[in-house]
Structures are given as C-alpha cells and as structure tokens.
Amino acid sequence: METATYVEYALGGAHEEYSTRNPRSLKAHRDAHSHLPGGNTRTVLHMEPFPLTWASAKSGTLTSLDGDTYIDLLGEFSAGIFGHSEPRIAEAVQVALSKGWNYGGNSQTEKEFAQKVCQRFAPSGIELVRFTNSGTEANTTALGAALAITKRRKILVFSGGYHGSTLVFPIALMQGSTAPCMNLPHDFVYAPYNNISETSAILEDLPQDTLAAILVEPVQGSGGCRAATKTFLHFLRNIADKTGAFLIFDEVMCSRLGYSGYSATQGVRGDIVTLGKYVAGGMTFGAFGGRRDIMELFDPSKNQLFHPGTYNNNVLSMHAGLVGLDIYNADEVDRLNKLGDYLKTKVQRIFIDEGIYPDTVKNASSNLIEIDSFQRDITLQLDEDATTHLDLPPMFITARGSMLNVRFSGPNAAKWQALYHHHMLARNIHIAARGYTPLTLCATEAHMDDYSNSIREFVRTHKRQLIISQS
Known part of the structure; x- marks a missing residue:
C-alpha cells in the first residue's frame, strides 16, 4: 500500500x-x-x-x-x-478577589510584582518593565516603540517565528505563499532562522539606517522547539549594536528555560525582552522590559510614548505572579x-x-x-x-x-x-x-x-x- x-x-x-x-x-x-x-x-x-x-x-x-x-x-x-489547580496560586487569586477587582487605578501589588520581575530577568536585559494583557500585545508594543524611537521602518524576522496572532511567520509565508495573512502591515524583512551567512547577505542588501528592530525567539515555540545557536544570538546582538536597531527577544515561552530567561543562559542581553502568561501564574498577562533609556520613554510624566491597557495591572495577575515566580524558582x-x-x-x-x-x-x-x-x-x-x-x-x-x-x-x-x-x-x-x-x-x-x-x-x-x- x-x-x-x-x-x-x-x-x-x-x-x-x-x-x-x-x-x-x-x-x-x-x-x-x-x-x-x-x-x-x-x-x-x-x-x-x-x-x-x-x-x-x-x-x-x-x-x-x-x-x-x-x-x-x-x-x-x-x-x-503550574498545572490547573496549584493551591498557592488559587489562594493568591482568592485573596485578590476578596479585595475587589477592576480598580481603574494602581495597586501596591503591581509595584511589588514589577520589582520581582526586574530582579529576576535583569540578566536578560530587563531594567524596567511594563505590563500588558498578553504576549502578543507585548511584542506589538515593543515593535511600535522600536519604530517610534529609531524613526526607521524595517523589522527583521525569521522563518518559523511566532510572536502572536498578528505576527506569524511560517516558512510557507517566506517562500511566497498566497494564503491570506493577518499580520500587521509592518515592513518586514524575512531571513532564515539560525543561518548567519544568509541573514548577513539579506542585511547587506538593506539601505543604510533603515533597520528598526530584530525580532526573534531564542527558542521557537510554535516553530517546533528550535533553539537558536549561541553564535547566532551573539551575531544578532552584534548586528543590532552596529546598525542601531533594537534587538527584541521574544521570551514569552522560552524564558521558562532559564531562571532569568533563556537568553541569559546564552550570555546575551536584549534591548527589549517580552514575557508571557506563565510569569503571572498563568493568568491574563504579558510584559515587555529592557534598557532603562528605552523604557523611561514610557514614563507618563514625560509624555513621550503612550501605553494604555485596561487590564495591564489587573489584580488577579499581579497577585498570582508574585506567588508564581516564587514557586517556579x-x-x-x-x-x-x-x-x-x-x-x-x-x-x-x-x-x-x-x-x-x-x-x-x-x-x-x-x-x-x-x-x-x-x-x-x-x-x-x-x-x-x-x-x-x-x-x-x-x-x-x-x-x-x-x-x-x-x-x-x-x-x-x-x-x-x-x-x-x-x-x-x-x-x-x-x-x-x-x-x-x-x-x-x-x-x-x-x-x-x-x-x-x-x-x-x-x-x-x-x-x-x-x-x-x-x-
């Protein structure tokens, strides 16, 4: 047969x-x-x-x-x-609910949680952090910041990459698939993951001072658990330093592979690093953080980069995250x-x-x-x-x-x-x-x-x- x-x-x-x-x-x-x-x-x-x-x-x-x-x-x-019924997270959520929700304002818990996130992921490059509702939103906002700050338009992405529902880069898309695509209308530059020689050639063809950001998963999740080589990650860090582009590490999934994130285990820091829901105990959550000079532009008192979000600091995620990071030590x-x-x-x-x-x-x-x-x-x-x-x-x-x-x-x-x-x-x-x-x-x-x-x-x-x- x-x-x-x-x-x-x-x-x-x-x-x-x-x-x-x-x-x-x-x-x-x-x-x-x-x-x-x-x-x-x-x-x-x-x-x-x-x-x-x-x-x-x-x-x-x-x-x-x-x-x-x-x-x-x-x-x-x-x-x-954490599984489906971790008792310490369940207790944290119950405590949060007992104090009411949808504050429409700040809470002490979010400040404590932000401190814990920065301390833990500092080796990956997070000096200051902002919270979002999801990893998709974290990546979207990180790209928006890169374009706004650099005043450039091109974003380097890689085959097999998945950065949220509007940032999906299967190999078929990069090979010219005509299937409908719901990706955000950025000026994406496609390159093969883990391939230094071809990526170098693609970058050499770009006009000077046009690359705003490099968006990459150090270990691809949706792309099939493909890990970038240490050499490739350091190559990207070097490209970012030479061109002035932002190196954005999407660690929504792979940050779980190292206590301070996966890129920290490879000895390389991102300019911006994004995180996802497990960091907040599996609740509705995302985060982006990075270099102090970049993140300080989100300071509302300075009126430079605007970042709202109704559920960014919701009490359930803040309480669950404080406990969850202690559990996943x-x-x-x-x-x-x-x-x-x-x-x-x-x-x-x-x-x-x-x-x-x-x-x-x-x-x-x-x-x-x-x-x-x-x-x-x-x-x-x-x-x-x-x-x-x-x-x-x-x-x-x-x-x-x-x-x-x-x-x-x-x-x-x-x-x-x-x-x-x-x-x-x-x-x-x-x-x-x-x-x-x-x-x-x-x-x-x-x-x-x-x-x-x-x-x-x-x-x-x-x-x-x-x-x-x-x-």
Missing part, C-alpha cells in the same frame, strides 16, 4: 474511533456552530474531526465532557506551567529542564533502536555529543521545505529543556502528525496537535515513561510505512 493511502486509511479509522468515543464533545462542537464560526474562538485548538470539550481540570490532568481523564502534557502551550527550573532532557533521551533512543534515525546515528548512539550534533543538524535543516526535504528522518524530536516537539517530515507530514495526535488521545495523553509538549510542574518521570512508551508503540505500529515514506 502506498504511504499516502496507508496514512489516510489509518487516520480515517482513528477519526471514526475518536468520534465514537466522544459523542458529547461532538454534540457540543456542533451546537457551538450556532454562535462561533466553526464552533471555535481559538484557531490553534481546532483539530479534525472536532476538538474535545473539557469539563474540568485538576493538577496535571484534564477531564473531558465524555468523562475521560487525560494526562496533560500541553500545559496551555506553556502558559499553564531556580531549583524548579532546573528540575523541569532535566525532566525534559530525560524524555528527549528516551525518545531519541526509540528512534535509534527502531531504525527511524539513520544508521550513522545508530552507530554513534553511545556518544551523546554526536547524537546532540545530529539533533542540531535537524534544527538547522528545518528552514528547508519540510514536505520534500529528504535528509530529515521521517519522525524526529526537537527540544530544549522542558520544551519538546515530536515532528514528521515528507509529503505526508501533516497526516502523520494528525495520526500521531490521535494515537496519544486514544491513550489518554493530551498534547498539541502539532506534537508540542511544554512540560508542567505536575509532570513526573512516570508520565514521561507513559508518553515514551506510547511513542514506541506508534513507531512499531507504523515503522515500515514511515521508513518507506523517506525512500
């Missing part, structure tokens, strides 16, 4: 079993079409044939409307790093990253033992340095068209610390990814449809073992067709 026919047939069977198992979620999805386009108000949560509807959650598990409980390895795409950052490394190593071993990775990796499998080098090569290759690039293994993992992503390559990659997602749901494991698993503080080695065993089962079930797909 041809690979395309095989995976389509298997996916059809998975859809049928899933629909039979989840009749209440199916009905809820259909009923929601009366009020929501496609029954959905958040595109990333859609999946075929329909998404599950959740009834409740506790600690590190989710329970569906159909009564099944799932291990949650998605953690609200990183925002839910340096020891917990280290523990969670090591748990991610534990899972990555187990998955790599499965791919090696089952022949999914090439023989050269199998022969070098006792040498962890060579395996990690192979993983870096995978990350660098991903700027090619993953649907046709034959040097990638048919199934692979990209990861950095507690952020991991199991992925597929080849012309049927999307169908394999969907089949893999359904395979996990059938085993009561909740991951992103794209294979993303940012671990939560509720995750344990037992959960990693359950997940890796399910991966091994998937590989053994479909190994022959996976390997054929690359021949």
Whole structure:
C-alpha cells in the first residue's frame, strides 16, 4: 500500500474511533456552530474531526465532557506551567478577589510584582518593565516603540517565528505563499532562522539606517522547539549594536528555560525582552522590559510614548505572579529542564533502536555529543521545505529543556502528525496537535515513561510505512 493511502486509511479509522468515543464533545462542537464560526474562538485548538470539550481540570490532568481523564502534557502551550489547580496560586487569586477587582487605578501589588520581575530577568536585559494583557500585545508594543524611537521602518524576522496572532511567520509565508495573512502591515524583512551567512547577505542588501528592530525567539515555540545557536544570538546582538536597531527577544515561552530567561543562559542581553502568561501564574498577562533609556520613554510624566491597557495591572495577575515566580524558582527550573532532557533521551533512543534515525546515528548512539550534533543538524535543516526535504528522518524530536516537539517530515507530514495526535488521545495523553509538549510542574518521570512508551508503540505500529515514506 502506498504511504499516502496507508496514512489516510489509518487516520480515517482513528477519526471514526475518536468520534465514537466522544459523542458529547461532538454534540457540543456542533451546537457551538450556532454562535462561533466553526464552533471555535481559538484557531490553534481546532483539530479534525472536532476538538474535545473539557469539563474540568485538576493538577496535571484534564477531564473531558465524555468523562475521560487525560494526562496533560500541553500545559496551555506553556502558559499553564503550574498545572490547573496549584493551591498557592488559587489562594493568591482568592485573596485578590476578596479585595475587589477592576480598580481603574494602581495597586501596591503591581509595584511589588514589577520589582520581582526586574530582579529576576535583569540578566536578560530587563531594567524596567511594563505590563500588558498578553504576549502578543507585548511584542506589538515593543515593535511600535522600536519604530517610534529609531524613526526607521524595517523589522527583521525569521522563518518559523511566532510572536502572536498578528505576527506569524511560517516558512510557507517566506517562500511566497498566497494564503491570506493577518499580520500587521509592518515592513518586514524575512531571513532564515539560525543561518548567519544568509541573514548577513539579506542585511547587506538593506539601505543604510533603515533597520528598526530584530525580532526573534531564542527558542521557537510554535516553530517546533528550535533553539537558536549561541553564535547566532551573539551575531544578532552584534548586528543590532552596529546598525542601531533594537534587538527584541521574544521570551514569552522560552524564558521558562532559564531562571532569568533563556537568553541569559546564552550570555546575551536584549534591548527589549517580552514575557508571557506563565510569569503571572498563568493568568491574563504579558510584559515587555529592557534598557532603562528605552523604557523611561514610557514614563507618563514625560509624555513621550503612550501605553494604555485596561487590564495591564489587573489584580488577579499581579497577585498570582508574585506567588508564581516564587514557586517556579531556580531549583524548579532546573528540575523541569532535566525532566525534559530525560524524555528527549528516551525518545531519541526509540528512534535509534527502531531504525527511524539513520544508521550513522545508530552507530554513534553511545556518544551523546554526536547524537546532540545530529539533533542540531535537524534544527538547522528545518528552514528547508519540510514536505520534500529528504535528509530529515521521517519522525524526529526537537527540544530544549522542558520544551519538546515530536515532528514528521515528507509529503505526508501533516497526516502523520494528525495520526500521531490521535494515537496519544486514544491513550489518554493530551498534547498539541502539532506534537508540542511544554512540560508542567505536575509532570513526573512516570508520565514521561507513559508518553515514551506510547511513542514506541506508534513507531512499531507504523515503522515500515514511515521508513518507506523517506525512500
């Protein structure tokens, strides 16, 4: 059977079993079409044939409307790093509610929280900070500030980058896709992630003194847990210093990988750094901070840069953030990253033992340095068209610390990814449809073992067709 026919047939069977198992979620999805386009108000949560509807959650598990409980390895795409019912955060929120909300004014809690954020993320470059409602808003405002201050228009962005719902840069877009795009109408300059030579060539073609900002995720989240090399990040820092452009590190997701942010672990500082919801205990939140001379322009008494926002300093996020940063301390950052490394190593071993990775990796499998080098090569290759690039293994993992992503390559990659997602749901494991698993503080080695065993089962079930797909 041809690979395309095989995976389509298997996916059809998975859809049928899933629909039979989840009749209440199916009905809820259909009923929601009366009020929501496609029954959905958040595109990333859609999946075929329909998404599950959740009834409740506790600690590190989710329970569906159909009564099944799932291990949650998605953690609200990183925002839910504390799980669903962390008692200390719940208490902080209750305290906030007991004092009233929607003040329309300042509170002492926001001042204490700002101090804690600045102290923690100072090594990444945050000397002063402003709060927003989301990471999207933080990135949008950071770009607006860069354009206003530099009086320039061009913004350098990278393939696979995701900086919010109006700042999305899939590889297809950079290759000239004609699909509708809702990105903000900035003058974007596209470059391949992690590629110094091509980025240099692109920058050399720009007119002098036109580059306002460089916007980059030090570790891409939506782009598949691709980590920038230390050399690439320092290259960008050098470009910013030479051109006078602002280096904006989007650490909405990846700041979780280091106590003071990921860029701090690489010894490089941003001019502006953006943060997201996990910093405020998973509540509605975003932040941007950076160099004092930049951030002081937001001082309202100086009437230079205007930054309103009804919910910037909402009492729930301020209270939850104070507690959340104490919970996710340096020891917990280290523990969670090591748990991610534990899972990555187990998955790599499965791919090696089952022949999914090439023989050269199998022969070098006792040498962890060579395996990690192979993983870096995978990350660098991903700027090619993953649907046709034959040097990638048919199934692979990209990861950095507690952020991991199991992925597929080849012309049927999307169908394999969907089949893999359904395979996990059938085993009561909740991951992103794209294979993303940012671990939560509720995750344990037992959960990693359950997940890796399910991966091994998937590989053994479909190994022959996976390997054929690359021949």
